[in-house]
């Protein structure tokens with residue numbers, strides 16, 4: 001009998017990591033999914049704990065050695081995404097986890113970064129985006145086998161305050177903007193972790209849908225019956241200054257990722273209509 005492959009998923013109760021755990025747990029491969037959470041008793045952690053092949057690990061990106069040291073045997077792959085509000089801490093945590101992965105001779109490191117909207121080599125003034133550049137650079141310099149994914153904005157954002165209001169009232173009419181379902185990000189992470197030889201060294205933009213604001217409005221109307229143009233013009237939704245800066249940056253710059261390029265690798269990515277139909 002072959003030994004199980006160990007995978008560590010940071011952010012396992014979150015949107016990307018949670019979807020990765022669910023997709024990995026459906027695979028036929030002989031694997032153990034070590035799902036990292038700060039609180040194994042939380043409802044989100046409990047909802048993944050009963051999935052096949054999943055083992056919860058109590059831990060945190062800020063004290064990652066405690067996570068690595070709990071794994072028996074070699075670690076085949078890690079998924080990491082930086083979270084939290086403190087960008088300096090995110091950089092420290094990301095770099096420390098990369099260094100630990102190297103020390104523990106992890107076979108493959110998958111990092112979820114972001115779409116840079118044309119600013120990979122230009123300062124954005126947005127700490128959370130600059131943090132991702134730092135972590136990407138550290139990963140490349142580590143020499144470890146790795147894959148970087150760069151998702152565009154999540155389609156799930158549409159259900160957060162402010163986003164759908166922004167489409168008709170603030171997005172420039174000719175600007176093509178993109179979206180990706182978090183579930184599809186998880187599916188991509190799962191495929192990448194299970195097939196390291198196919199994906200190593202790649203930087204993959206993830207986009208499932210792109211359109212100018214009118215396309216988003218028409219699709220929203222078809223799928224939900226709601227006319228976004230009739231919504232009140234408001235773009236605050238109680239956002240703090242940094243978040244508002246990020247939203248404006250996203251709204252006024254075109255994404256790097258193209259749907260056709262993502263589909264050439266992951267042909268199953270969902271467009272907006274399918275996402276809304278499935279989410280209803």
Ligand SMILES: NC(=O)c1ccc[n+]([C@@H]2O[C@H](COP(=O)([O-])OP(=O)(O)OC[C@H]3O[C@@H](n4cnc5c(N)ncnc54)[C@H](OP(=O)(O)O)[C@@H]3O)[C@@H](O)[C@H]2O)c1
Nearest residue numbers: 011013014015016017037038082083084114151152153154
């Ligand atoms: N939203 C978008 O449109 C978009 C687009 C591109 C990239 N991104 C990037 O995606 C990342 C977020 O990924 P996600 O949405 O999958 O994560 P998430 O769902 O916000 O969080 C993932 C998990 O991290 C843990 N966590 C949350 N806050 C934490 C904190 N302050 N300190 C330590 N752990 C914390 C929580 O798990 P436990 O409580 O179980 O420990 C949470 O379930 C960000 O870096 C963001 O920039 C987002």
